[in-house]
Structures are given as structure tokens and as C-alpha cells.
Amino acid sequence: MSAIPDAARIVRTVRGMAASDGAGVKLTRVIGTPQLPDLDPFLMLDEFGTDRAEDYLAGFPDHPHRGFETVTYMLDGRMRHKDNHGNEGLLVPGSVQWMTAGRGLVHSEMPEQEAGRMRGFQLWINLPAKDKMTAPKYQEFAPDGLPVVTPAPGVSVKLIAGAVDGVSGPIVQPATEPVYLDITLQAGAAWSYRLPDGHNAFAYVYEGGLQLGEGEDARPLAQQELAVLGGGARLQVLAGDAETRLILVAGRPLREPVARHGPFVMNTREELMQAFVDFQQGRF
Numbered sequence: 107m108s109a110i111p112d113a114a115r116i117v118r119t120v121r122g123m124a125a126s127d128g129a130g131v132k133l134t135r136v137i138g139t140p141q142l143p144d145l146d147p148f149l150m151l152d153e154f155g156t157d158r159a160e161d162y163l164a165g166f167p168d169h170p171h172r173g174f175e176t177v178t179y180m181l182d183g184r185m186r187h188k189d190n191h192g193n194e195g196l197l198v199p200g201s202v203q204w205m206t207a208g209r210g211l212v213h214s215e216m217p218e219q220e221a222g223r224m225r226g227f228q229l230w231i232n233l234p235a236k237d238k239m240t241a242p243k244y245q246e247f248a249p250d251g252l253p254v255v256t257p258a259p260g261v262s263v264k265l266i267a268g269a270v271d272g273v274s275g276p277i278v279q280p281a282t283e284p285v286y287l288d289i290t291l292q293a294g295a296a297w298s299y300r301l302p303d304g305h306n307a308f309a310y311v312y313e314g315g316l317q318l319g320e321g322e323d324a325r326p327l328a329q330q331e332l333a334v335l336g337g338g339a340r341l342q343v344l345a346g347d348a349e350t351r352l353i354l355v356a357g358r359p360l361r362e363p364v365a366r367h368g369p370f371v372m373n374t375r376e377e378l379m380q381a382f383v384d385f386q387q388g389r390f
């Protein structure tokens with residue numbers, strides 16, 4: 107039981123773990139690990155962040171996706187994406203690409219730089235059965251397409267999806283009604299945000315550290331730690347003695363069976379096998 111009525115429940119916390127993906131890009135996997143295999147509707151969260159070009163130069167050459175969405179949010183660095191349907195674009199610092207893979211595409215995500223810092227997140231979000239075979243689509247926004255609000259002193263919130271103080275992020279996805287906020291807190295600054303009813307949510311600190319929650323349930327959350335949160339309640343964040351940055355993400359759970367292998371996420375084993383066949387026969 108919560109000591110303070112209406113305070114968000116902190117279900118558990120986990121640390122990211124070192125992983126490698128694509129052609130050998132080094133990253134930190136936070137969701138999609140043995141400790142946290144998924145958090146419906148979220149299937150995976152990777153943080154990539156390095157100043158060493160050899161950690162990212164190999165990039166993510168051509169690979170397929172079917173049945174879910176990938177959300178790439180860049181903090182530093184430039185990444186070029188290209189798919190087999192003729193879509194191409196450059197992700198720059200502060201931009202977001204919300205890609206609905208739907209029935210399938212083959213794409214590459216390659217660094218457009220040979221030195222300097224590359225930093226950002228890729229989040230995988232599941233699609234409901236009725237949307238898994240829709241046509242692929244992109245919602246892509248440059249940095250100036252993402253509104254920033256200042257809901258409390260020393261608190262700045264960049265909105266990718268969801269609303270704060272009546273201002274909404276640009277992403278539209280009725281299937282999961284996602285919230286995706288990038289929050290910067292000055293040292294000692296505090297803010298509380300009401301998590302949507304019935305959503306699963308998480309907070310992930312990528313710079314600094316903070317206190318999460320209130321009263322006797324409050325607990326610290328350090329850099330590279332993720333807290334799993336219950337929805338329908340007020341979450342308070344209080345920065346420690348340094349500037350602190352975190353993402354706060356929520357989505358309505360789909361509560362459907364998941365049959366998943368690599369870049370294919372379907373509902374049944376038969377659909378998964380069909381995805382392999384369709385990919386091999388060039389039907390993506």
C-alpha cells in the first residue's frame with residue numbers, strides 16, 4: 107500500500123545491460139533482457155551512447171521488421187535511414203522517427219558521421235493483432251517539431267507523445283495511446299505527472315540521478331536504471347544535486363499473445379513462420 111494516496115506505485119527497478127546489435131553496435135539494453143523481457147506494449151528499449159566511433163561505425167545494415175513499431179529518438183549524432191519502399195531520411199540530434207513496420211519492410215540505419223558522439227534511444231512498441239499487417243508508415247519530426255514546456259521551475263519537458271499542461275506531442279497512435287516525454291530537471295528541481303489510467307509506464311534516467319515517488323515509498327533512481335510504474339497515479343520526480351535527464355514513457359497494454367523472434371513480432375507461431383517465409387520470398 108502506498109503511504110500517500112494517489113502516489114504512483116514503483117513496481118520494480120532494473121539496470122540496463124551491455125549488449126551488441128546490428129553489425130556490432132555497442133549499446134545498453136534496458137527492456138528485452140532476462141530481468142525485464144518486456145513491459146506490454148513495450149518490447150525493447152536500447153540506449154546507445156558513446157564518443158567512440160568504433161562502437162557505432164558498423165551501424166545497422168539492411169534488416170527486416172514486421173508486426174510492431176520502432177521509435178528512434180536521437181540526442182547526439184546523425185543517422186541515415188533507408189528502406190526498400192523508397193523512404194529515406196536523416197535523423198539529426200533532437201529528432202524522432204516513429205516507424206510503424208506493419209506488414210513489413212527492410213531498412214538500414216547507418217551513422218552519417220565517422221567521429222564524435224552518437225547518443226539516443228530505440229524503443230520497440232507492439233501493435234495489436236488488427237494492425238500488425240497494415241501498410242508501413244513513418245511519423246518523423248525534426249527537433250523544432252517537438253514542443254517543449256516548462257511545467258515547474260527548473261523543469262523542461264520535450265513532448266514526443268502525450269500531453270503536459272494542455273500541450274501535446276505530435277505522435278498519434280490510437281492503438282496504445284503512448285506517452286513519451288524527455289525530461290530535464292535542474293539540480294533539486296521537482297515535478298509530478300499523472301500517469302494515464304490503465305497504462306504501463308517506465309522512467310529511465312540517462313543523466314544524473316533522482317528520487318522517485320514520495321513519502322516512505324520514495325526511492326532513488328540512478329543513471330542507467332529503469333523503474334517500472336503502475337498507471338493511473340501521480341509520479342513525483344526530484345532531481346539530486348546535479349542536472350538530471352530521464353525519459354518517461356507509458357502505453358496502454360495490448361494483453362494479446364506474443365510470438366516473437368528477432369525482428370518479427372506476431373501473435374501466433376504460424377504468423378511468425380509466415381513472416382520468415384514472406385521475408386525470404388521478398389514480400390516485404
Ligand code: CO
Pocket residue numbers: 166169171176213215
Ligand atoms: Co531497424
